[in-house]
Structures are given as C-alpha cells and as structure tokens.
Amino acid sequence: MSPTTAAPARHIGDEERRVRLARAHRLSPDARAATPLEVARSLVALHGTDPATVYLAVGARLADASATVAAVEAALYEERSLVRMHGMRHTVFTFPAELAATVHASTGLAVAAKARAGLLKDMVSGSDGRLTPEWLAEVEASALAALERRGEATVAELGADEPRLKEAFTYGRGKSYEAPHTVSSRLMRVLGVEGRVVRGRPLGSWTSTQFRWAVAPPHPELPVAEAQSELLRRWLAVCGPATEADLKWWTGWKVTDVRRALAAVGAVVVSLDGGGTGYVLADRLAAPDGAPEPWAALLPGLDPTAMGWQERDWYCPPAVRSALFDGSGNIGPTVWWNGRVVGGWGQRGGGEVVWRLLDESGGAVAARAITAEASRLTAWLGGVRVTPRFRTPLERELAG
Numbered sequence: 001m002s003p004t005t006a007a008p009a010r011h012i013g014d015e016e017r018r019v020r021l022a023r024a025h026r027l028s029p030d031a032r033a034a035t036p037l038e039v040a041r042s043l044v045a046l047h048g049t050d051p052a053t054v055y056l057a058v059g060a061r062l063a064d065a066s067a068t069v070a071a072v073e074a075a076l077y078e079e080r081s082l083v084r085m086h087g088m089r090h091t092v093f094t095f096p097a098e099l100a101a102t103v104h105a106s107t108g109l110a111v112a113a114k115a116r117a118g119l120l121k122d123m124v125s126g127s128d129g130r131l132t133p134e135w136l137a138e139v140e141a142s143a144l145a146a147l148e149r150r151g152e153a154t155v156a157e158l159g160a161d162e163p164r165l166k167e168a169f170t171y172g173r174g175k176s177y178e179a180p181h182t183v184s185s186r187l188m189r190v191l192g193v194e195g196r197v198v199r200g201r202p203l204g205s206w207t208s209t210q211f212r213w214a215v216a217p218p219h220p221e222l223p224v225a226e227a228q229s230e231l232l233r234r235w236l237a238v239c240g241p242a243t244e245a246d247l248k249w250w251t252g253w254k255v256t257d258v259r260r261a262l263a264a265v266g267a268v269v270v271s272l273d274g275g276g277t278g279y280v281l282a283d284r285l286a287a288p289d290g291a292p293e294p295w296a297a298l299l300p301g302l303d304p305t306a307m308g309w310q311e312r313d314w315y316c317p318p319a320v321r322s323a324l325f326d327g328s329g330n331i332g333p334t335v336w337w338n339g340r341v342v343g344g345w346g347q348r349g350g351g352e353v354v355w356r357l358l359d360e361s362g363g364a365v366a367a368r369a370i371t372a373e374a375s376r377l378t379a380w381l382g383g384v385r386v387t388p389r390f391r392t393p394l395e396r397e398l399a400g
Helices: 014-024 036-043 051-059 065-078 097-126 133-150 155-161 183-193 224-239 244-251 255-264 363-381 393-399
Strands: 082-086 092-096 168-171 179-182 197-202 211-215 268-272 277-280 296-299 334-337 340-347 353-357
Touching (some): 014 224, 051 065, 065 082, 065 363, 082 183, 092 097, 097 183, 133 155, 133 183, 133 211, 155 183, 179 183, 224 244, 224 255, 296 363, 334 363, 340 393, 353 363
Antiparallel strands (some): 168 179, 296 334, 340 353
16 A cells, blocks of 8 residues: 555654654754764755855754864865755755765756756857857866866866856846856856766855865766655655655655655655644654653754745744745744744844744743853854845844
8 A cells, every 4th residue: 555545554743743853853952963964964954055054053953062163164075974965956955975876866867957958058049059069068078177186166266277168148038037147157056966066165254155166076876766765765754744745845856756755665654733644654653752851942044944844834833934934935043942933033243143032932931941042052153143145024123
C-alpha cells in the first residue's frame, strides 16, 4: 500500500510537532550542538540566500556561540566540511559536503538544464546572434582554466584573465524588464547550478554578499531517484511529520517525484490536527520521550526552521505573519517560545538586539527567557549590525 493511500498509523498533534521541532532542530538548550557541521547535518540545509543567515542560524543552535563566525568560516573555507551551493527551488543553501552529490542529482540537474538553456536563448537573441553557443563554450573553458590556476577568484579577476566574459547582451528586449546582462554574471550562476563552481570566501566580512568563486570538488554522479529518496529521507527525519504539500514545496519537485520518494523510504501516514495527512519515517513514529524544558530562540530571516514547511499554522499562527513576512513570502527575524513564533527582532544602529512580542501568552516566563536569548545574541554579534536581505515590516520598525 502506498503512503498516499494507507490508513493513518496514529495521530500527531501540533503540540507533539513542536516538541519534535525543539530537539530535531537543535533549539532547546538541552539539544544544542557542538559544531557548525553538526547543526547543518541536523537541519539538512542552512538557507544561504542571505550569507548572514548561515552564521546566525548556526549561532542560535550552538551550546557555545562565542566562536560561531570563526567556526563557520573554518568549516566553509578551510575544512570544506560545509559547501554553499544551489539546491532546492533554485535557491542557495549551505549543505554538509557529503550531501553535495545527493543535492546535485536530486534537485540540481533539472534546474541546471533549464538555466543553461535560458542563458543560451537570452544570449543569442540578446546579441542578435553575435554571441553563439560555440563562442560560449570557448569562453567557459577558458574561464574555468583561469579559475583552476587561481584557486579562487572574483568575477572581475576572471574577466581580466578572459576578457570575453565582459561581453554584454540585452535581456528581455522590448519588455518592461529589459536590461543589459553580462556573460560573466549569468555564466557563473549557471556553472554554480551545474555544480562545477562553488562560492568561496566573501570579499568583505561574514555579512558580505559578494564572493569569490572556486572550482567545485568532484563528486560521484548518482541516479536521480536514489538521490531524491535520500534527500527526502534526511529531511523527513528532521521535519516529519510533513504534508505532501510541504514536501513538494521544500524540494521543488513534481508531485510524482515526491510520491515515489515517499514510497521508497517507507514513509508512514499519520493524521494531523486540522484534519490533514502527514508523513513520518517508520523509525520516527513513536512519540518523543518527554518534552524539553521551556525554551526561547531568536532566529534570523530565512532561518531553515522558519522556512521549513509550506503549511505553517502549527508553529507560525496567521495572526503574527503580516509583520514578519515581506511581500514575496520571505520570513524575517523571528522570536520563538516553546516551538511557536511569538514575535520578531531587529538591531538598532549600535548593534543592540531589540525584540517585540506579537503573542504574549507566554507571560513573564517567556519574556525572561527571550531577554536572555537577546542578550546572548547581542554578545556574540559584538556590535556587528546585520541587515536582513529581505526586510520585513517589524524588523524595519525595530531597527529604526
């Protein structure tokens, strides 16, 4: 019997889901991790569209957050145990390096094919045929050879080695969004999606959005179905129970791929509060052994927990959302109490972390715990001010 037709094995309510989240996502104090790699493995992926999110997400989950920045940089650029690459939904994430092949095969191949086809179409039409696929192949080979020689390089440095990267073409000619594109900006993105290059050290501090590039280390080519099953298994171990809609949204796959992977991992059907149907791994069906101590957390914009599910009512009530999301559905900095989003936070000019509750049901106990977490975050930031890439109404108001 497939997971889509099986009768529910048992009911998992919202309260149990929040208990599961506390420990699986390393948010309760008794579940905090020792290293950035341990955090990344626990969460499968750290959202990397905003570079600062990786550091803030790790810091919120480490038992000792004082050395967060140095530890994350070492994992990314020295040990190479973490890798920043395109993954689900054509989005940049930071993954444990051992997952690179799985992510590439499960999500990257299809996206990469579309990205390359789009580049070739836009480049040829936007240059009136002056820039051809054959021309691009020569430029690409030359740029990769230059990158191999340098080890790491900015786009500007590669342009000095291979001037043809600076060639421009018109994107969306005749449309309202018409704009000039350079070959370099589009090509490096395509090579990144294809898993041939990766982002290296930033040009500035850990909050910088500009990176050097490096040739990606080789990894084995995995069968797509096998890779999808493995990625879904890892994610469901952390985020189950989850609905089919959650799985389809998080992976970016077709529903047929999601259902095939659910069957391959032996997912078990459970019922959820509100009448929904969810899926868990067979070895995660049992209820957690007791609840954690009451806990608070201040998570960054685009945190992997806050962005973990499409259906969010059980942890992010509709009443608090308008202040915490931007117009495109990106969540900003959030304040959590016992597995629910209860407010948001921001930073004033001097770097002080300030917060506001949108749900005060936790009372004085919650306020004290949140105050302690805000002090903890302020201390490790050490005066560094982080402005989220996607700003939300409450964060803007708090930042002043």
